[in-house]
Amino acid sequence: xxxxxxxxxxxxxxxxxxxxxxxxxxxxxxxxxxxxxxxxxxxxxxxxxxxxxxxxxxxxxxxxxxxxxxxxxxxxxxxxxxxxxxxxxxxxxxxxxxxxxxxxxxxxxxxxxxxxxxxxxxxxxxxxxxxxxxxxxxxxxxxxxxxxxxxxxxxxxxxxxxxxxxxxxxxxxxxxxxxxxxxxxxxxxxxxxxxxxxxxxxxxxxxxxxxxxxxxxxxxxxxxxxxxxxxxxxxxxxxxxxxxxxxxxxxxxxxxxxxxxxxxxxxxxxxxxxxxxxxxxxxxxxxxxxxxxxxxxxxxxxxxxxxxxxxxxxxxxxx
Ligand code: UT7
Numbered sequence: 001x002x003x004x005x006x007x008x009x010x011x012x013x014x015x016x017x018x019x020x021x022x023x024x025x026x027x028x029x030x031x032x033x034x035x036x037x038x039x040x041x042x043x044x045x046x047x048x049x050x051x052x053x054x055x056x057x058x059x060x061x062x063x064x065x066x067x068x069x070x071x072x073x074x075x076x077x078x079x080x081x082x083x084x085x086x087x088x089x090x091x092x093x094x095x096x097x098x099x100x101x102x103x104x105x106x107x108x109x110x111x112x113x114x115x116x117x118x119x120x121x122x123x124x125x126x127x128x129x130x131x132x133x134x135x136x137x138x139x140x141x142x143x144x145x146x147x148x149x150x151x152x153x154x155x156x157x158x159x160x161x162x163x164x165x166x167x168x169x170x171x172x173x174x175x176x177x178x179x180x181x182x183x184x185x186x187x188x189x190x191x192x193x194x195x196x197x198x199x200x201x202x203x204x205x206x207x208x209x210x211x212x213x214x215x216x217x218x219x220x221x222x223x224x225x226x227x228x229x230x231x232x233x234x235x236x237x238x239x240x241x242x243x244x245x246x247x248x249x250x251x252x253x254x255x256x257x258x259x260x261x262x263x264x265x266x267x268x269x270x271x272x273x274x275x276x277x278x279x280x281x282x283x284x285x286x287x288x289x290x291x292x293x294x295x296x297x298x299x300x301x302x303x304x305x306x307x308x309x310x311x312x313x314x315x316x317x318x319x
Contacts, residue, residue, distance in 0.1 A: 003174035004124045004135070006319060008069070008166040010062025011287035012055050013044040013274065020156070029152045039250025043159025043275035045144045051085045053094040055162035056140035059283070060099060063164035066290075069134065074166070075104030076135035078123045080115030080279035082308070083142045084108060087196070091140065104132060111182075112190070113246050113307025115139055115279030120165070120303070120315045121178035127169050135167040139279035146192050148206035157248070158207070159275035163283025176316045179229050181221065186310035189213045218252050221312040222304055223259040229302060229314045237261055241299035242289065246306055247271035247281040256304070268294070278307065295319055 116139035140162035
């Protein structure tokens with residue numbers, strides 16, 4: 001059997017930190033409201049001259065270093081982003097150029113906050129059935145540019161950042177399975193509805209969300225996808241070493257942990273420090289827990305994402 005294994009991770013957060021107190025000076029909100037409803041204390045915000053590909057480049061360089069590789073060793077680049085540098089070319093192609101690489105394929109995946117899970121599933125499938133040997137899989141976002149900073153119901157929730165993973169073909173797992181889902185009938189509950197037509201932005205270029213509906217749906221589908229992933233392998237919930245959920249709201253994360261009967265000690269949480277970085281949230285959390293030694297070789301890790309589309313999914317991986 002051919003599998004893919006994670007052989008290096010990296011991440012990057014922009015230097016500027018915006019705390020809840022900072023926001024409460026600009027809009028009608030408070031640290032108490034934001035923290036009690038979401039678990040968020042602060043978020044990182046990209047500098048004016050930083051692009052999504054710049055964040056991706058820094059995370060990728062760190063992942064390559066961790067894997068002991070250079071960019072020329074990579075023959076597949078998949079970038080998950082909802083905030084690309086431009087309409088085209090893809091952020092993956094821009095990243096490839098910035099890395100100084102020219103091998104193989106590079107493309108973006110757009111599945112909003114589930115993007116990293118979709119990107120891992122895509123890279124895993126291409127490597128198992130194709131000729132690619134080493135993939136760079138990235139989640140990178142600059143949500144601060146698609147937020148209406150006067151809309152307190154959304155702008156307090158998101159942040160910017162990037163995380164990256166190097167996947168290598170192997171004869172032992174690695175990624176045990178991936179589970180992707182979508183239900184486009186819920187496309188309106190979380191969207192940036194604007195589009196470009198005849199040189200004009202038509203519709204709103206800002207993120208809109210029916211937070212309550214997203215919350216309820218997220219708790220439901222995240223619970224279901226955990227059961228699906230574990231059932232496929234006959235794995236008991238107690239055998240999971242780590243849960244790395246998408247970091248949108250601590251209350252959603254706690255609800256999933258409760259359903260799994262998992263102590264919060266086994267859940268990687270970054271939402272307090274990073275807020276919701278969409279496709280970047282899972283690889284950012286993974287990199288943090290790999291580097292601080294919580295996640296060890298041999299550990300069984302479940303990553304799970306959920307977001308606009310509506311999309312959701314999971315990756316079950318042996319480190
Ligand atoms: O990445 C995946 C996508 N995102 C998510 O998973 C997010 C899912 N949803 C959520 O996390 C939560 O629904 C929110 C955090 C967005 C909202 O929490 P909530 O407990 O559902 O609050 P709410 O929307 O019911 O709002 C309660 C009140 C409202 O006031 P009224 O109408 O009761 O007077 C809001 O206007 O809180 C008010 N409010 C705020 N107050 C202070 C909304 N935003 C703020 C704010 N500061 N930033």
